[in-house]
Amino acid sequence: MENKYLAKILPFLDEIEKDRRKQFEEYFRTAPMWLMDTFVVEELEKGTVFVQEGEPADMIFFIGKGLIKATDYRIYGINYDFTMFDKVYAFGGMEVIINLDKYQTTLQTVTECTVLKIPKEGFKKWLDSDIVALQQESRLMGEYLLEQARDSRMLLFLQGADRVAFLLMKRYRKYAQGGVLRMKGDRQELSDFTGLCVKTISRSIKKFKENGMITTQGSNIMINYEQYRRMEEMISGILAEDL
Known part of the structure; x- marks a missing residue:
């Protein structure tokens, strides 16, 4: 009832x-x-x-x-x-x-x-x-x-690009559909969530793109499962913890 x-x-x-x-x-x-x-x-x-x-x-x-x-x-x-x-x-x-x-x-x-x-x-x-x-x-x-x-x-143990990777990893777990995360690459929004300046966010995004850890399409960021796993391995290596 x-x-x-x-x-x-x-x-x-x-x-x-x-x-x-x-x-x-x-x-x-x-x-x-x-x-x-x-x-x-x-x-x-x-x-x-x-x-x-x-x-x-x-x-x-x-x-x-x-x-x-x-x-x-x-x-x-x-x-x-x-x-x-x-x-x-x-x-x-x-x-x-x-x-x-x-x-x-x-x-x-x-x-x-x-x-x-x-x-x-x-x-x-x-x-x-x-x-x-x-x-x-x-x-x-x-x-x-x-x-x-x-x-x-x-986050106490993560700085710069590693902190951005941690956020992207969490976003993937929550919002990926069909094995792919598609999100707006709003630098200010990422800055607000990480506590990093916009300049550091831009450098981190550029680094991830050059290393093949993310794909960009216009102002959007896309992360597939393989890229997510690379981020997870990177962060796990720093924290020595099962994520």
Whole structure:
């Protein structure tokens, strides 16, 4: 009953890939009807900041369609984009679980997005009364924090082109289709995600292209499986760790 009702109030579920739909259905498997009646779906344009660090955490967000990124401005005011999300997470859920009143990071859309919004108080009431939902949210939050801590630890040992290769490797794992990653070679965007200057990004891209580790087509970057494996071997050799 809940799944049919969920599909009724979230029509975008019929438009997204099967795996993502299953994530939504699993997340809200035990959600009560009163909670689902508070759902609000909103369409956001590319580049929209919908969560601002330091503002009151009064709403929980789920991304139905599209990509978003998390940004940190606290280090000398530098814009540092530290991750892009493609899984079904409760953005604002961490603040609920560890009882924080304000959002701890800034979230912005990378593409046009369909967003599900749930009032914080209703979401908190659900978690407080449903151990299955609480365990699920705690597990997802823990997995995310563990991944971020691991990536941060690795980046401590990577500089310049190696750091760019690490980012491209992660992008390949998440977004490659048919064994090929196709992405825009936006130097500023890569700079924001690596913490490197645009000049270093350009030199790194030129180096990878000359070494046959990437292919460029206009302003786009393409990486096939063989090129990905070469990057993985290079980074594994530096970190002496199974990636």
